Each structure stands twice: as structure tokens, then as C-alpha cells.
Amino acid sequence: MPVAGADQDVSPWRVAATAGWFGARRALFYAAAPRAIRRSAARPGTPSLAPGRPRHRSFAMPELPEVRLYVNALDARITGQPIERVRLRSPSLLKTFDPPVSELVGKRVRAIGRIGKRIVLHVDDDLHAVIHLMIAGRFQWRDVGAPLPGKRAAGALDFPNGTLILTEASTKKRMSMWVVRGDEALRGLDPGGVEPLEVNFQGFRAALVRENRTLKRALTDPRILSGIGNAHSDEILLAAGLSPVRLTSRLSTGELRRLYEATRTSLREWTERLRAEAGGDFPKKVTAFHPAMAVHGKFGKPCPRCGAPIQRIVYASRETNYCPECQTGGRLLADRALSRLLRRDWPRTLEELEAIRTPDTA
Numbered sequence: 001m002p003v004a005g006a007d008q009d010v011s012p013w014r015v016a017a018t019a020g021w022f023g024a025r026r027a028l029f030y031a032a033a034p035r036a037i038r039r040s041a042a043r044p045g046t047p048s049l050a051p052g053r054p055r056h057r058s059f060a061m062p063e064l065p066e067v068r069l070y071v072n073a074l075d076a077r078i079t080g081q082p083i084e085r086v087r088l089r090s091p092s093l094l095k096t097f098d099p100p101v102s103e104l105v106g107k108r109v110r111a112i113g114r115i116g117k118r119i120v121l122h123v124d125d126d127l128h129a130v131i132h133l134m135i136a137g138r139f140q141w142r143d144v145g146a147p148l149p150g151k152r153a154a155g156a157l158d159f160p161n162g163t164l165i166l167t168e169a170s171t172k173k174r175m176s177m178w179v180v181r182g183d184e185a186l187r188g189l190d191p192g193g194v195e196p197l198e199v200n201f202q203g204f205r206a207a208l209v210r211e212n213r214t215l216k217r218a219l220t221d222p223r224i225l226s227g228i229g230n231a232h233s234d235e236i237l238l239a240a241g242l243s244p245v246r247l248t249s250r251l252s253t254g255e256l257r258r259l260y261e262a263t264r265t266s267l268r269e270w271t272e273r274l275r276a277e278a279g280g281d282f283p284k285k286v287t288a289f290h291p292a293m294a295v296h297g298k299f300g301k302p303c304p305r306c307g308a309p310i311q312r313i314v315y316a317s318r319e320t321n322y323c324p325e326c327q328t329g330g331r332l333l334a335d336r337a338l339s340r341l342l343r344r345d346w347p348r349t350l351e352e353l354e355a356i357r358t359p360d361t362a
């Protein structure tokens, strides 16, 4: 197990070399592979409305409200604290090798930030540690020097007042950490989508109609909008009364305005709700699937607005839920034209969309 830090368990250069090999290999793959090869790794499935087994939801990827919850909890605990040690267990966690992760040791966390769904530790000397939890990555806050727990631990950052443990409860190791220096390198990790809670209506509309996309794709594409994923996009579309397969180019100004307001209201309400539920404790069981959601994960259940049974589109590894009465004029989304549309413009997997880093590499 590679370990970096002041305790000299293992020399820092070895950590850099180990992590660097994996990081470099991955970076080279993404830089060199043609788009078709990168896409094929995602293995798109076929759209279906067939009733299947309920999907496993305990590890829905944290989205903007959940990530903000972590940002607040981390800010309260580690802003101003020095990083005393970095422990890495998962060889796939670290995606960069220069600067080496050992450079973080002894430096102080100056602020906690966020780029979309990525959490950023801004550290002394213009260093930034950026963490994307993806689907199954999570944080735990433990006592000083706590041991790494079982197979799920990916690594830890040790502080004088506690230990931030990174876990990933999946055999697919997708959680990612980048250590970069300088603002420009940090911007390189920004997929470029607008912040839905900060952008004005004009900016929102411009981002949404720049490409002609299905609404589901547009909302969940981090190059278009920042921080929204599968769960909150379903809730937003119900609140806006818009079909997930509507094309952005066909939306009227009134519909765009409704979507803008629904997006902000829904994300704000969920942020407040999660904050109230967590209280001052470090967030536990963080997931973008919440039993109190109106439509996401509610296939077959009555819509809280109109009582009609919630429907779903299952495509590849994700499920989209909608209310036909509130969103599609009573129509079930199940025909051949829809299948073609989904193949062309639907988020295939979370990993694929999240792997998009900048417009240039998309």
C-alpha cells in the first residue's frame, strides 16, 4: 500500500511513481484514443420500458445539493488545518503525478470549493486537490489517525483534528483525485457547464440551446450545466412540467423560463433539506437518491402532483422517471422514434458524461 507523509512509512517518490504510472497511463489513453474508442468503452445498451428489477440505488452519484453538503462539512472541519499525512490505498484514485501528492503534506487547506460535482481543497502554495466521488465514492470523518477501513478505503488525508477517509464501495474504481498547481491547471478540470444557481436566465438559455439536445441530456451534461445528474434532473423536469425527450431547440422562451426557475428552486430546496437533515454532523449515507423525491426512483408510484403512475425509460445503466400526465401530455415514451432519439442523444452512462473534461476533448 503506497503511503505518503510525514511518518516516512514509504518514501514519497514511490507514491508519486506508483500513482503517476496509473495516472499517466489513463491520461495517455484519453488523450490518444479516438472518440469512437472512448465511447465504445461505455457500451451503450438499448432503451426499454420493460419492467425490470428495481435498480440498486444506494450509490446514486452525489449531485450539486449533496456535494454542497460535503463542501460545508469539510469547510467546517479542515479549512485552516494542515495536511499532516496522505495515505493512498487505491492505485486508481490519483490521476496526476506532477506535482506529486506528497507536496500536499505540511500545507494548509485554505478553502473548500467545488467545480460541478468535483470537490476542491485549495491548499497553500497554489496547490489544489480535486476529488470526484463518481457513483460510489464517499467521505468519512474519523478520529485522528484512524486506520483505513477494510476493502472500501481508497485513501485518507490526516489532519491534527481528524482524518478524512475516502471510501469507494464498488468493484469499479471510478473515484478520482487530481493534484494540480495554479489556476490554469484547475480550470483544465472544469467541464465548462454554467452554475445553475449562479447564472442568470440569459446565460442559462444560451448554455441550453447552444447544442440541440434532449432535455435529459442537456441537464446532465457537465459541459452545459454544472452539478446536475440523473436524480435531480428527473425532479427538475417534473417541477418544470417538461418531457425528458424534448429537444432544447424546440423550447419556447416561456418553457425555458419555467425550466430555469424549476432548476433553481429544486436544487435550492434539496440543498436546504439535506443541510437540515445533517444538522452539524458529518454527512452520512450521502446519495442523490432520496426516498422523498417526487419522481426519481418512483416507477409505478403515484405522481405527488396528479396521482398518475410514474413511468420510466431504462437505457444502458440508468433509469429516467417521468409523469406522463404532468410532462408528456399523457403519452408514454416507448416508440421506435424514441429509441432512435435515445441512441443518438441520451446520456449513456454516468461515467461517460463525467469523463468529459473540456469542450476540446469531448
Ligand SMILES: [Zn+2]
Pocket: 303, 304, 305, 306, 307, 308, 323, 324, 325, 326, 327
Ligand atoms: Zn403527475
